[in-house]
Amino acid sequence: MRAWLCALALGALFAAEAVAADNRPLVTVGLVDTFSPEFYIHTYAPTVDRLMARLPEYKFRFVELEEQNIEKDIERLKPDFLLTSAGHYAALISKFGTHQVAVRLPREGRSPTQAVGSAVIVRSNSSYGKFADLKGGKLVVTDSHSFEGWLFASGAMRNQGIDPDRHFSMIYETNYGIPDVATIVSLGFADAGVLPACELERLIQMGAVGRDELRVIEESSGGKGCRRSTLLYPDAVFSSLPSVREDVLTRVTVALLSMPAEGRDFRWTLASDFRPTFELLRTLRIGPFVPIHSLSAREIWERYRTEILMTAVLLLAVIVHIVLLNILVRRRTRELRYALSETQRLSEETQRTRQRLLETERSHIVSELSSLFAHEIKQPIMNIALYAGTLRLLLKKKKTASAEEEDYLKKIYSEVERSSKIVDHVRAYAKPHARRREVCSISRFAKEAAKLFGPQHPELRIGTMPEGYVLADPFEVEFVLINFVKNAFAAVKGVKRPRVFLSAHEQGGSWHICCEDNGPPIADEVFERLGSLGASAKPDGLGLGLAIAKGLAEANGGHLEFCRLTPQGLKATLVLPRHCVGEEDGDA
Template sequence: MLTVALLDTLINPFDSFDLYRTIRHLEKALPQYRWRTMTVSAAEARETIERDRPDFLFAPSGFVVTVGVEQSISAFRIATRKTRLADKAEASVGSAFVVRTSDGFRTLEALRGRAAGASLPSGVESWLAAAGEIAETGADPERFFSRVDFRNNAYPDVISSLLAGKIDVAVLPACLLETLVSQGLADGSDLTVVHEKSGGLDCRHSTALYPDVSLLAMVWAPERAVRDVTVELLSLAPSDDGFEWLTNVSFASVRSLMYRLQVGPYAYLRDMSFSGIVSRWKKEILAALALLLLLVANEFRLQALVRRRTQELRDAALEQRKTAEEAAKARARLALFERRSVAQQMSGMIAHEVNGPIGAVRTYGVVLKMAAVALRKGRETGDIEAVRRYEAALEEAASGIEHEAVRIADIVARVRAHAKHEAGRREPCAIATIVEKSLRVLGTECGPEDAACIDVTIEPGLTVSGDALELEILVLNLLRNALRVAGELPAGTSEPERRVSVRARRVETNTIRLEVANPCPNLSDRLVERLNRRTTELSVEICDESDGADTTAGSDARATPAQRGLGLGLSICRGIAESHCAALRFERRDDRVVAVVEFAALRAPSP
């Protein structure tokens, strides 16, 4: 059993006849189904359809759009009717403003303020199309006519009122006037259409055109029945009943008409009450409220963050004050420690650096005693040659003592200047001259034999900016350490293996490298690391007999206290190197340890 429902809002009375004729055609073409028809009131369509559950529904375009927008009924459109008088299915119906010819109305504007009559106000092919046309002219459809009398049917109710003079203009569905006149149901001799349009439909019409009746299938309709009805309906030839059914017909024009007139599914646009506004702008209002709530929550969050950050700043400021106070106390303790360290360093430097000149003075003193005794014996014996020789020796010894005394005074002056943080005078110093003077002093201290076992390789023209005496002390300390380690090698070590080398060369455009190398076969990487660590220490360590740390290049923890000395050599070398913006480090190359000092080369003067 298939139930087909028809809405009672079909404006054109002939539509019902045509649709029933279409249903009878389907009954003949599909005899496997039993057919039943029913009429549904548009006002109670939802309740009636839910209760009676028809399978198919013939409905005008206005109802189809309302169902599609509101989704109040679970149905889908399968076909739309097209009259053979229309060019397109989406432009098949419209309205016509029909007036009496004797009244002399020729334009739509002439009808303003007149009485009008129309069928149901919800019909697209009746009042809605006419209202849309009036709105297109810029007028208000609800105030354009003095009154509008709505009737259930266009024929005979509306057309009779016009012929009887009760209204001035009748709003009729397009093609209805021609049908009534052709069938002799109305006298059209005194009737005419105002604001007539041409094209799209072979009937007199005054408005835009819209889609005609559509067939809707309910979601519960049998699938095979929907398929069979759709196929048969689309196969219906226009010659059979003057209509054909098509799919893929746009209803955008009907939706636009209803939205512009604010009727049907868009009637809520007319409601300006609070509930109407909320209903119309529900999504936007909810989004605004959500945004406002988010802003309020963010404001509370920001205030909480500000309070927390402020407290953190207070805590940080308090901690900073505490840290500053502790740092001030630490600086005071450090200053006291530094003053003590300076006193220790000065005494150590004096003891370390003056030790060599004092030894030389003692040597010259012994020479003076020996020369004096020999001179006295020569005079007693009358040996003139011996007297001259020993007198020369006395003069040389006296000159040596004077030279060493001046050197001791200079060293003390330098130490005092260093203690007072006075910058020494800087002047160009030739590396070759510095090494030569250091070797001369070393020969006086240790003897010519030790100085002769040093190999010297100096590139010519190497010059740095600095204090000559400090650089001499730097080289002299490195040579002393190297000779001391070489002298501690086993007795069976050959002479070439004991030799110490001094090498100076330019490694880069602005860098001069001075290397002092001595043999040290038992030196480990750990000891080299300790040597390099000592050259970067900030404090001065004075090693006594209980200190097992070595401070000389190549000595180990088993060295005697006499071999370890005061432990100030590398500290003094480091201080001199840093004061000349140089770097001091130690490297192990095979069985030799190399003290490397890198200076910034002195730029040659511009011509």
């Protein structure tokens, strides 16, 4: 219908355009298809005639844009000017940069910014008085895409918290056909209808509707002007796009603003405030306020291309920053770990060096004290030997010595002799001397231990003692083994079933002389320092015995080994090189 009317109104103009010279500059004007047929006849056709008459040096091309595909049609047809409703003009500003050239002001409009609105009509005998009363009813509109024909009223309802899509049971569209909105409401086929403001007054004046047949609900005109149910907004906008040349824009603006109003129901002017229109778009969530989830991927890209690219660049920059930061953090962490490990290593090395110096110092002090003690104890030991000898001669002279007394005297002599050897060895360490080694039998050491400790310690067991030989100082080897056995006796003290086991075996060209016990477990820090000066598993131990034993073992070409047993106990091992009888013996 509208296309036919448009063709009828512009047929003569297009015919004149066909005979015009083709070398004139082309100016394209686009019309968005949301207006009534009366607009085409009474507004669009006179406006086109005015432009062609005042700008004959330009070749005009008039194209129609579909409301559903307005953005695609603008990109495809590339118009220089647009004739749209104020709502579509406002919706296109952000993307296409449309700029106001002129605004239509109808004769009954208050001002360019308060020119058009909508009226919601019902039958006069109905009980409807508010939008809320129409819940579940039927509504008829001219065009769901028309601002005057529906969107103004839809915005007013949404401002009251009413969702029109759910509020009505059905919404009809006449699409400007017959019967029209007023007729459908009058006949009762719909409970309410939406008309442009002043349309009801025009129908009453023409006699198409009785004066008391229909009424407007939610009337907000206040008795001034046409009855309406909504706010007033700017009317149609003639706008330019950024591609238009300045001289063309100036000529078109002058032609429209100077267009005579005589004989017409409108004139072209300028509007200073489109904020109500933007608020309406926000309320309806259309145009630039369309929810992003309702847009296709292409529409999202086209509308938010700049924002998407800026976000992508920012995100890429953040990712690069994070990656570089992680690389730097890992590098710094690696350097810090290396520095910490080096610091820890140096600290441990310093601690070990300090410990060695301390042990050396203590060893030197012990050596000095041992020499002093050996020097001072020599005379008391000799006195004990003399007193024992005197007592023995006295008893023989009196002939009163019993066998038991003779046995105790022999033991005293034996211990005195052993103490003298120890003193002599200690004093010998204080002076330079050649170490003397002998071929010693392994079984000899076991027999000496059994002879020394057997009667007082039944928990001592002697295991296999093969006939093997080592080249060593027998006194020093005996000292080491006696130290092992004494420590074992101290460890099993308090154990319900104490056990100390002495054995020997050959392994890898060396003799391993072992002393095992079933004493309580030893702490890790104590176990790791066994053999070091000052380390002792006994609460009252000084840590000198094993340290001296370690030094004696190493002096004889061997070493000490310690092993924890399961579930408890400790095995101390003296390892000495095996000696074959017949090899060259002598001093070492």
